[in-house]
Amino acid sequence: MRVLLTGGAGYIGSHTALTLIGRGHEVVVLDDFSNSSPEAIRRVEELAGVSIPVIEADLADREAARAALAGVEFDSVIHFAGLKAVGESVAEPTRYYRVNIDSTLALLDLMAERGVSRIVFSSSATVYGDPAVSPIDEEQPVGVGLTNPYGWSKFMNEQIIRDAQRARPELEAVLLRYFNPVGAHPSGRIGEDPAGIPNNLMPFIAQVAVGKRERLAVFGDTYPTPDGTGVRDYIHVMDLAEGHVAALEGAVEGVTVYNLGSGTGSSVLEVVRAFEEASGRPIPYDIVEARAGDVATVVADPARANAELDWRTTRTLAEACRDSWSWQSQNPGGYAG
């Protein structure tokens, strides 16, 4: 397949690009580089040994995107592009809705114009809100108790894609609900490069390990979990990338939803210890107030993806810490050096 990756220079997009090429697919990247670097694609090219066409455009600006994609051939799309910082989305809701919704609307119209019918969408476990059960399967209710515009934008985009498919029955849409992506390509050449202070746990820990930040703040230790800290399902980004390839290759007419997670939960303190082990560096931390909007436990039931896509995670949290450390220690300033 020739796959258009919107937001293909980002963390998950770049790892997926490499994995797709390894499976014999061709990729085209569209990115506005608002929160990513062309260097990521340069490194994917280096690792893959092929050159990747890159289109610099803001997908939410549909005229610009249409013009930029004129003459660019693709037969399927993986739609990663969007803003993803939960706290920022609370402070700037209109920007989050505009970017995340307009880009999906523009893409769906463009796909219809071009006769492209296969789309894989980056959704999130955040659509489950504060889930009543653990592990969570895809039949659990979504859109209840969401606490921020980022999460709502994922929920709304899922609905938009469902409605688009109803109007265009030939659409083959796959909604992938990611749990907590971590780690990096084992080469340490590509990885997560957050702008400013990392919001997420593992990149924050990695920056403490490398000496960029002094101490981790652990957000709460009185959750109803074994050690009182929040439990999440951390998934190695290479497993996640393989999940995208499986979803793309296995897409069928209609809308299909898959959880992409390992099925295993780890607490904040377990991640801290795993990272200390992998890096050989101490991670000093303080227990502070719980973060607003956080929930105790979010763990995937990945049985549907296991069965229907013949996909499962094969990498451990220890491997994710090792690869994250390899990336962080080789690239202490991210792609900027």
Ligand code: UFG
């Ligand atoms: N945490 C800390 N200190 C930090 C950062 C995080 O203790 O500095 C804790 C959180 O409280 C949570 C765990 O580490 O218990 C994981 O937090 P992350 O911010 O890494 O991830 P979240 O589970 O909060 O959020 C992730 C994605 C979101 C998505 C959400 C859906 O980053 O995009 O999962 O569940 F919306």
